Amino acid sequence: MIEKQPVAALGPSLGPFARGVQAGRLVAFSGTSAYSHLSGPMESRELPSTFGAQARQTFANLGAALEAAGLDWSDAIKMTVVLKRRDDYAELNAIRSELFTEEPIASTTFIAELLREDKLIEVDLWALARDGDAASQGASVG
Amino acid sequence: MVEGRAGKRVVAPAGLGEPIGPFVRGIAAGGLVAISGTSALSHLSGPANERPLAPDFETQARQTFTNLETALTAAGLGWEHAIQMTVILTRREDYAALNAIRAEALGGTPVASTAVVADLLRAEMQIEVDLWAVEPNGGDIVGSSGSGVAP
Numbered sequence: 001m002i003e004k005q006p007v008a009a010l011g012p013s014l015g016p017f018a019r020g021v022q023a024g025r026l027v028a029f030s031g032t033s034a035y036s037h038l039s040g041p042m043e044s045r046e047l048p049s050t051f052g053a054q055a056r057q058t059f060a061n062l063g064a065a066l067e068a069a070g071l072d073w074s075d076a077i078k079m080t081v082v083l084k085r086r087d088d089y090a091e092l093n094a095i096r097s098e099l100f101t102e103e104p105i106a107s108t109t110f111i112a113e114l115l116r117e118d119k120l121i122e123v124d125l126w127a128l129a130r131d132g133d134a135a136s137q138g139a140s141v142g
Numbered sequence: 143m144v145e146g147r148a149g150k151r152v153v154a155p156a157g158l159g160e161p162i163g164p165f166v167r168g169i170a171a172g173g174l175v176a177i178s179g180t181s182a183l184s185h186l187s188g189p190a191n192e193r194p195l196a197p198d199f200e201t202q203a204r205q206t207f208t209n210l211e212t213a214l215t216a217a218g219l220g221w222e223h224a225i226q227m228t229v230i231l232t233r234r235e236d237y238a239a240l241n242a243i244r245a246e247a248l249g250g251t252p253v254a255s256t257a258v259v260a261d262l263l264r265a266e267m268q269i270e271v272d273l274w275a276v277e278p279n280g281g282d283i284v285g286s287s288g289s290g291v292a293p
Binding site: 074077079080092097100101107108112126128130 | 149150152161162163164165166167168169171172174176177178179228230258260261262263264265270272282283
């Protein structure tokens with residue numbers, strides 16, 4: 001059973017995709033950025049100018065998405081990080097270390113352009129609901 | 143593998159160097175195994191910018207697939223358990239060489255794949271690959287038939 005995961009804390013997605021989808025225990029979260037918690041047309045969503053602020057908001061938004069699915073960072077298994085600038089990798093790692101140093105997560109990072117010129121980071125995430133959570137998760141989303 | 147929280151096990155291959163950030167080489171959970179982005183630097187230790195890197199694509203690609211195999215082996219798996227890879231190339235023209243090298247490395251195992259052309263964390267890096275695999279006995283996510291997909 002595949003269930004869309006509505007994330008009330010985040011704004012509507014920018015295209016015909018869901019913020020998150022759960023199938024059994026497996027949960028996929030879409031690419032999330034520092035304006036994912038905002039609403040309105042992409043071009044008018046406010047975006048902090050610094051990498052640090054964008055990265056922190058991005059991880060806060062992913063945290064909100066995890067929470068909406070009844071999960072937390074300890075349930076995350078893999079993230080893919082897209083950076084606009086290679087030079088931001090060290091700061092990314094400093095921020096990740098601070099936010100979830102206790103949680104082992106697999107990760108891939110590469111450098112590419114994002115959907116807005118001033119967007120510096122986007123992250124997507126796979127997570128796994130804990131044993132015994134599947135039934136209640138499936139029933140709780142609609 | 144090291145037991146982690148929430149039913150996650152950390153894949154920590156002895157043959158690879160330490161990750162260059164706050165992440166692990168791989169996570170196994172529920173029968174699924176995620177292997178982090180792996181490159182021709184992954185078997186080396188030390189700061190990312192100081193790890194020696196072969197200048198040519200072919201050598202980097204072969205080392206990358208060797209390193210992925212090391213990670214799979216550490217998880218008790220082989221290429222036959224791989225289900226999907228994402229390949230990041232820095233030069234579009236290396237795609238043909240990639241295909242020749244991975245055909246050889248994978249030995250005919252069917253693996254779903256996506257390739258993109260982008261930049262990587264060091265200017266000289268020309269390839270990075272991440273991987274999803276399933277455990278032979280499966281788990282509650284993939285079931286016991288996970289490894290039984292016919293070529």
